[in-house]
């Protein structure tokens with residue numbers, strides 16, 4: 540019985556440590572992007588950001604400068620996808636013309652939506 544409890548608390552401690560490590564990594568990436576504009580690679584994965592409690596990605600359109608907060612848990616990509624790989628598939632709806640669109644810049648990760656909803660083209664709308 541005692542061994543079970545010890546194993547359980549050790550596992551909980553390990554999970555907490557993993558969450559904290561994910562948060563630290565996501566936070567460091569976010570600070571680098573916001574403060575220095577990158578480099579975007581390497582970056583944490585979608586799963587790491589979500590586990591670390593930073594589930595929102597703030598992006599800015601390079602052309603019209605509109606910003607949006609995107610919920611990472613709604614992006615239908617494998618959870619082990621690095622965040623930087625999303626950049627190429629994010630497009631500003633108001634600037635998009637057919638298949639071409641100006642590039643989007645990733646700003647930072649946040650724990651909650653910080654910007655009013657804005658209609659963007661999310662990766663899952665592409666095939």
Ligand SMILES: [Zn+2]
Pocket residue numbers: 600601602603604605631632633634
């Ligand atoms: Zn735009």
